[in-house]
Amino acid sequence: xxxxxxxxxxxxxxxxxxxxxxxxxxxxxxxxxxxxxxxxxxxxxxxxxxxxxxxxxxxxxxxxxxxxxxxxxxxxxxxxxxxxxxxxxxxxxxxxxxxxxxxxxxxxxxxxxxxxxxxxxxxxxxxxxxxxxxxxxxxxxxxxxxxxxxxxxxxxxxxxxxxxxxxxxxxxxxxxxxxxxxxxxxxxxxxxxxxxxxxxxxxxxxxxxxxxxxxxxxxxxxxxxxxxxxxxxxxxxxxxxxxxxxxxxxxxxxxxxxxxxxxxxxxxxxxxxxxxxxxxxxxxxxxxxxxxxxxxxxxxxxxxxxxxxxxxxxxxxxxxxxxxxxxxxxxxxxxxxxxxxxxxxxxxxxxxxxxxxxxxxxxxxxxxxxxxxxxxxxxxxxxxxxxxxxxxxxxxxxxxxxxxxxxxxxxxxxxxxxxxxxxxxxxxxxxxxxxxxxxxxxxxxxxxxxxxxxxxxxxxxxxxxxxxxxxxxx
Numbered sequence: 001x002x003x004x005x006x007x008x009x010x011x012x013x014x015x016x017x018x019x020x021x022x023x024x025x026x027x028x029x030x031x032x033x034x035x036x037x038x039x040x041x042x043x044x045x046x047x048x049x050x051x052x053x054x055x056x057x058x059x060x061x062x063x064x065x066x067x068x069x070x071x072x073x074x075x076x077x078x079x080x081x082x083x084x085x086x087x088x089x090x091x092x093x094x095x096x097x098x099x100x101x102x103x104x105x106x107x108x109x110x111x112x113x114x115x116x117x118x119x120x121x122x123x124x125x126x127x128x129x130x131x132x133x134x135x136x137x138x139x140x141x142x143x144x145x146x147x148x149x150x151x152x153x154x155x156x157x158x159x160x161x162x163x164x165x166x167x168x169x170x171x172x173x174x175x176x177x178x179x180x181x182x183x184x185x186x187x188x189x190x191x192x193x194x195x196x197x198x199x200x201x202x203x204x205x206x207x208x209x210x211x212x213x214x215x216x217x218x219x220x221x222x223x224x225x226x227x228x229x230x231x232x233x234x235x236x237x238x239x240x241x242x243x244x245x246x247x248x249x250x251x252x253x254x255x256x257x258x259x260x261x262x263x264x265x266x267x268x269x270x271x272x273x274x275x276x277x278x279x280x281x282x283x284x285x286x287x288x289x290x291x292x293x294x295x296x297x298x299x300x301x302x303x304x305x306x307x308x309x310x311x312x313x314x315x316x317x318x319x320x321x322x323x324x325x326x327x328x329x330x331x332x333x334x335x336x337x338x339x340x341x342x343x344x345x346x347x348x349x350x351x352x353x354x355x356x357x358x359x360x361x362x363x364x365x366x367x368x369x370x371x372x373x374x375x376x377x378x379x380x381x382x383x384x385x386x387x388x389x390x391x392x393x394x395x396x397x398x399x400x401x402x403x404x405x406x407x408x409x410x411x412x413x414x415x416x417x418x419x420x421x422x423x424x425x426x427x428x429x430x431x432x433x434x435x436x437x438x439x440x441x442x443x444x445x446x447x448x449x450x451x452x453x454x455x456x457x458x459x460x461x462x463x464x465x466x467x468x469x470x471x472x473x474x
Contacts, residue, residue: 011134011139011142015133015134018129019133021188021189021192022129022147023146023150024184025085026123026126026150026154027151028092028178028185029119029123030150030151030154030158031154031155031158031177032096032174032178034156034158034159035158035159035165035166036061036174037159040054042166042171043171044057046102046171047103047104047107047108049108057108059224060110060116061112061113061115061119062224063113063116063220063221063224064117065116065120066217066220066397066404067217068117069123069124069216069393069394069397069400070213070216070252070253070390070394071209071212071213071393072121072124073125073128073392073394073397074253074389075389076124076125076389077387077388077389077390078204081125081195081389082125082194082195083195084122084389085121085122085126086186086190088118088119088121088122089122089182089186091117092118092122093178093183093186095111095114095115096111096175096179096182097175097179098111098114099112099115099175100172100173100175111175124392127380127395128389130143131380131385131388131392132196132388133193140377140380141319141321141373142315142318142319142322143318144318144376144380145314145315145318145319145373146314146315147314147373147376148318148370148373149310149311149312149313149314149315149369150314151314151372152313152372153310153311155307156307156310159304159307160300160301160304160307162174204252205245205248205252207248208251208253211237211241211244212238212241212252214234215233215234215235215237215238216397218230218237219231219235220404221234222234224408226408245258253390253394257383261445261446262379262381263383263391264445265378265445265446266330266446267395267398268441268445269371269374269375269442270372270395270398270399271401272334272402273334273337273371273372273375274372274398274399274403274406275402275409276337276341276435277337278406278407279406279409279410279411279427279431280344280410282406283414283424283427283428284303284357285299285303287421287424288302290420291420291421292350292351292354302361303361305358306361309362309366310366311369313365313370314369317373327378327443327447330371330378331439331442331446333367333370333374334367334371334438334439335436337364337435338432338439340364341360341364341428341435343356344356345425345429347421347424348421349421376395378446379394379395380395410431414427
């Protein structure tokens with residue numbers, strides 16, 4: 001007998017308010033990220049930061065955001081999710097004030113590094129509060145679907161309004177706008193959410209924390225700066241981290257969890273989802289401005305308007321996973337993400353190309369958010385509540401690292417051809433091939449095994465076919 005999935009699960013009044021607060025934090029971080037991206041030239045010139053130093057406005061944020069995600073995700077499990085979440089919001093408030101009042105590059109870059117650290121603290125802790133508030137299954141799928149919609153909505157809102165906000169007021173507004181939202185969340189959270197605790201007090205795995213964080217920081221720095229020595233150091237530290245975790249009595253990230261198919265293949269999917277889509281967006285930004293000669297404002301609209309479609313994808317993704325299963329949704333949606341990039345390989349140098357580009361972005365952003373929701377569900381499934389901080393720390397870290405590597409990879413591939421348009425076509429082709437090959441790996445990697453396969457048989461019969469799912473996404 002199968003469950004009735006015709007109507008969505010209902011949240012209690014308390015759950016709705018908790019979700020509202022946690023989704024508000026997600027919106028705040030997403031909007032902050034996109035607003036700062038839009039305002040980079042004004043921010044840099046406002047504190048006297050030259051063109052060579054401008055990329056560090058982004059890098060100063062990215063390094064701690066990616067490097068500390070795993071550490072703080074696990075710390076939330078060990079010392080309290082609400083505590084780490086609130087600490088992240090306090091740090092965001094202070095960092096935003098410091099950035100808004102910055103008068104020199106040192107103050108600004110310090111503020112950005114602190115903002116990145118606050119993101120590493122609050123995002124995985126907030127996500128683990130969602131996954132522990134809503135039990136695994138339809139309720140959690142729907143909550144994570146709404147979270148995906150809010151993240152997309154925040155990013156789109158920041159991209160669409162950031163330029164106007166900074167132009168009408170000041171670049172400092174891009175920092176100060178975080179403060180009232182963060183303060184509201186700080187007031188509401190203790191009133192709504194109890195602190196989490198694990199059954200036994202466990203000491204933090206310090207060697208694991210040092211090797212994991214150091215390795216991630218070195219790898220991300222190597223990607224940003226194309227530094228081979230840093231890449232080698234990062235690889236050595238991450239190898240040492242694996243050895244430490246195999247022997248530690250209370251490991252930061254137990255190897256049995258890292259080997260779990262849902263964790264392993266869910267996070268692999270996240271790397272592909274974000275890196276390939278981010279790389280495509282960066283290439284299309286260069287295409288719009290350098291080939292079609294559109295202004296930055298028009299370019300923002302070309303991406304922003306289709307981005308509105310992505311907001312609708314989150315709730316829909318949460319519901320269809322209850323019918324078809326997260327493995328099916330993830331692989332079909334990722335296939336469609338690749339197929340939406342395929343038409344972009346044939347764009348020419350005339351503005352009529354917008355007739356192809358805008359619909360492809362519209363549909364592509366929709367399935368991209370569906371991918372995000374599905375990989376988050378997969379990556380956090382099958383684990384008890386006391387390990388949800390680790391799971392969300394891994395998925396959040398995957399997100400940040402993939403965002404970092406996407407554009408450099410695609411640009412490097414495009415640079416192997418002499419003409420920008422020819423190079424763009426090649427890079428997009430590689431994007432499609434890599435994504436489709438990854439779909440096959442993910443499909444087989446997530447196949448039910450042994451007892452799981454026996455238990456999954458009655459469910460799979462009620463999930464419908466991949467063709468039905470593809471039609472519902474279209």
